[in-house]
Amino acid sequence: MVGIGYRKDFSEEFLNSDIISPSFIEVAPENWLGVGGYWKKQFQKALERYPLFTHGLSLSIGSPDELDFQFLANVKAFLKETGAELYSEHLSYAKCDNAHLYDLLPIPFTEDAVKHVAERIRKVQDFLEQKIAIEIVSYYTPVAPEITEIDFINTILQEADCELLLDVNNVYVNAFNHKYDARQFIEQLDLDRVRYIHMAGHEQVSDSLIIDTHGEAIIVPVYDLLEYTLELLGRDVPVLLERDFNIPEMEALQAEIRKLSNIKETVLKRTAHAVA
Amino acid sequence: MQLLKQTRQYQSELAGYCRTGILQQIPGIHTGNVVQYRKLVMNVVDDILQNAYPLTYDLLTGAEWDALVAKFFAGHSCKSPQVWYMPKELIGYMVDTDHALLKQYPMLLNLLQFEWLETEMFMMQDIPVPLTRNGDLLFSKLVLNPEHRLMVLEYPVHRKKPSDIRPEDQQAYYLAAHRDEEGQVVFTELSPALLRAVEHLQERAISIQELYQLIEQDFGIQLTETDHLAIIQFIQQAYAEELIKGFAPVT
Ligand SMILES: [Fe+2]
Numbered sequence: 001m002v003g004i005g006y007r008k009d010f011s012e013e014f015l016n017s018d019i020i021s022p023s024f025i026e027v028a029p030e031n032w033l034g035v036g037g038y039w040k041k042q043f044q045k046a047l048e049r050y051p052l053f054t055h056g057l058s059l060s061i062g063s064p065d066e067l068d069f070q071f072l073a074n075v076k077a078f079l080k081e082t083g084a085e086l087y088s089e090h091l092s093y094a095k096c097d098n099a100h101l102y103d104l105l106p107i108p109f110t111e112d113a114v115k116h117v118a119e120r121i122r123k124v125q126d127f128l129e130q131k132i133a134i135e136i137v138s139y140y141t142p143v144a145p146e147i148t149e150i151d152f153i154n155t156i157l158q159e160a161d162c163e164l165l166l167d168v169n170n171v172y173v174n175a176f177n178h179k180y181d182a183r184q185f186i187e188q189l190d191l192d193r194v195r196y197i198h199m200a201g202h203e204q205v206s207d208s209l210i211i212d213t214h215g216e217a218i219i220v221p222v223y224d225l226l227e228y229t230l231e232l233l234g235r236d237v238p239v240l241l242e243r244d245f246n247i248p249e250m251e252a253l254q255a256e257i258r259k260l261s262n263i264k265e266t267v268l269k270r271t272a273h274a275v276a
Numbered sequence: 277m278q279l280l281k282q283t284r285q286y287q288s289e290l291a292g293y294c295r296t297g298i299l300q301q302i303p304g305i306h307t308g309n310v311v312q313y314r315k316l317v318m319n320v321v322d323d324i325l326q327n328a329y330p331l332t333y334d335l336l337t338g339a340e341w342d343a344l345v346a347k348f349f350a351g352h353s354c355k356s357p358q359v360w361y362m363p364k365e366l367i368g369y370m371v372d373t374d375h376a377l378l379k380q381y382p383m384l385l386n387l388l389q390f391e392w393l394e395t396e397m398f399m400m401q402d403i404p405v406p407l408t409r410n411g412d413l414l415f416s417k418l419v420l421n422p423e424h425r426l427m428v429l430e431y432p433v434h435r436k437k438p439s440d441i442r443p444e445d446q447q448a449y450y451l452a453a454h455r456d457e458e459g460q461v462v463f464t465e466l467s468p469a470l471l472r473a474v475e476h477l478q479e480r481a482i483s484i485q486e487l488y489q490l491i492e493q494d495f496g497i498q499l500t501e502t503d504h505l506a507i508i509q510f511i512q513q514a515y516a517e518e519l520i521k522g523f524a525p526v527t
Contacts, residue, residue, distance in 0.1 A: 038459025099353035225492035
C-alpha cells in the first residue's frame with residue numbers, strides 16, 4: 001500500500017481525475033475537525049474512495065502542559081466517524097505554557113522526558129482505546145540532551161508500548177544535520193514496532209543543514225534508505241508520500257507513488273524468496 | 277508529573293524563543309540552527325493571518341502588519357489546536373489590549389470581524405434543518421438557512437475599499453451572511469425592518485403575511501403596498517440566494 005497526504009491545495013484535481021491512484025489517503029484531523037460546507041463535501045468524496053490514515057499535529061505529546069482531553073475527545077469522535085485505520089502523532093511538542101505554536105519542537109533527550117512522554121502516550125492510548133503510532137521528527141538542534149536520540153526513542157516506544165511511524169526522510173535529514181549514519185540508526189530502532197512509513201522531499205539550505213520542507217521531490221538516497229529499511233523489516237508496511245508545499249502536477253506525484261510501489265514490491269519479492 | 281523542573285524550563289525557553297525571538301542559554305543548543313524554529317513558526321503564523329485577513333494586510337503598512345503579528349504571537353497564548361481557527365484570536369487580542377491600530381484605523385475592527393466572518397462561515401459545521409422545497413413564497417411558512425449570522429457594522433467595510441472609507445461613513449449597517457449549497461458565503465445588506473424580519477425568522481418559520489404584522493408591531497407603523505412589495509422582493513431574492521432555504525414541512 002502506498003498512500004498520499006490529502007491536501008486542500010490539490011483536492012479538486014485529485015478527486016476529478018484518475019491520474020493519481022493511491023491506496024489510501026492521510027489527513028491531519030486538525031484540518032478537518034468540525035469543518036462543514038464545501039470542504040466537508042470534498043472530504044466526504046475522498047473518504048468514499050479511499051481508506052483513511054490520520055496524522056495529528058496539535059496533540060503535543062512531548063509538552064510540559066497537561067494533555068487536552070477535550071481535543072482528544074474530538075479526535076476520537078473524528079476517528080470513529082471517518083473509520084480511520086490509524087492515528088499517528090509526532091514525537092515532539094507543539095504547545096507550551098498554554099500556547100499552541102503550530103510547529104513541531106524537539107523534546108530534550110532526557111530520562112525524565114522519556115518517562116513523561118511514555119506515560120502520556122499510554123494515557124492517550126487508553127483514552128482512544130487503540131494504539132497510536134509515534135513519528136520520529138526531523139530536528140535542527142538538540143535541546144539539553146543527556147541520553148542518545150536512539151535510546152530516547154526506543155525507551156519511549158517500549159515504555160509506552162506504542163507503534164512507530166518511521167519517517168525515512170526524517171531519519172535521512174537528522175543523520176545529515178547531526179552527522180550520524182542513517183542506516184545504522186535505523187538498524188538500532190525497535191523495528192518490530194514499525195506500523196507505518198513516511199517518505200518526503202526536503203531542501204538542503206547549506207553545507208550542514210537540511211530543512212524538512214515536504215516541498216520537493218524525494219531524492220534518490222532517501223529512496224535507497226527506504227529500500228534498505230524495507231529489507232530490514234522483511235514485511236509489508238503502508239508507505240505514505242507527503243507533499244505539503246510547492247505541489248507539482250498530479251502526474252509527478254503519481255510517478256513518485258509508482259516508484260514507491262515498485263521499491264516495495266521488489267523488496268517484498270526478494271525477502272519472500274530469502275525466507276523460502 | 278515525571279518531568280523535571282529543569283527540562284520543563286528548557287522546553288519553555290525554546291517555545292518562548294519561537295514566540296519572541298529572545299533566546300535564553302539552553303545547554304546543547306545549536307545557536308546557528310535554532311533560528312530555523314523561530315522562522316518556521318513565524319512563517320506559519322504570518323501566512324495563516326495573511327490568508328484570513330487579506331484586506332487588513334493590504335490596508336496596513338508592512339511595518340504595522342509585521343509588528344502586529346510579532347506582538348500578537350509573543351503576547352497572546354494561542355488557544356486553538358486548529359491552526360485555521362487561530363486568526364479569530366487576533367481580534368480578541370486587539371480588543372483586549374486596546375491595540376493602537378484600532379484607533380489609528382477606525383474601520384479596522386469591523387474589517388477584521390467582516391473578514392473573519394467569511395472564513396468562519398465558509399468552514400463552519402453543517403447545520404441540518406427540516407424543510408421542504410414545495411411551497412409558495414407568498415403563503416407558506418419560510419425557513420431561514422440555519423447556516424447564517426447577523427452582523428452590525430459601524431463602517432461599510434462590505435462595500436468600500438477600507439482606504440476609501442471616511443469618518444462620515446460611520447452609521448449602523450446591518451448585514452446577513454449565509455452559506456449556500458455550493459458552500460459559498462453570501463452577504464446581504466439589510467434595512468432595519470428587514471433585519472427584524474430575519475430576526476423573527478431566526479425564531480421560527482413564518483409566512484410573509486405574519487411578517488407584515490410583526491414588523492408593524494415592532495415599529496408601530498402601518499405598512500404600505502410599497503412596503504409589502506419591498507418585503508416580497510427581499511424574500512424572493514433571499515430565496516434565490518438561499519438565505520431562505522425552503523418551507524416548513526406540513527406536519
Ligand atoms: Fe512524516
